[in-house]
Amino acid sequence: MSTSVLQPTERQSQHQTSRWAWIAFGLSALTAIGWFFIPAFVIRPFRYQAPRALWLAMALRQRAPLITLMAGLACFFLALARWRGASRWRRSILVVTLLVVSFSAVMARLNYFEWMFHPIAGAQFLTQSESKLDSKEMVLAVRLSGDARAYPISQMAYHHVLNDVVGDVPIAVTY
Secondary structure (H helix, E strand, C coil), rough: CCCCCCHHHHHHHHHHHHHHHHHHHHHHHHHHHHHHHHHHHHHHCCCCHHHHHHHHHHHHHHHHHHHHHHHHHHHHHHHHHHHHHCCHHHHHHHHHHHHHHHHHHHCCCCCCCCHHHCCCCCCCCCCCCCCCCCCCCCEEEEECEEEEEEEEHHHHHHHHHEEEEEEEEEEEEEE
């Protein structure tokens, strides 16, 4: 009966390979998660959006479906390679990470901004005397053919678009 003994250099080599596989898994996971969460974080209502940050978010958002898919597949195959020799807590980390990566890959394909900015279905207007707006409230104002409307910025910042008819002219109000 022959017994094989793992030499210290082989152990070190296997440990080093395992370490690099975990690092590759982590980097792939961060890539997939980041390509979804960075645009979602930057493009939020009621917050200043710097032009460069907005440009970066839109560039990431445009390429996110492909990048999150590739990074997600890399994570999946690296997790499979790590699964057999992983302890119970490392397997838990693999599963949780794969769930977040999968969520990111799916969300990168959806227009989640529509969920953040709900369109106004049927706008209702009050006369100026009935309005309870603070005197310092900023509004977008439109006057056409003797008809006038005021759209509070606080509402438009959340909804972003409102279709309306002012003075028999269909308009799209946006902010």
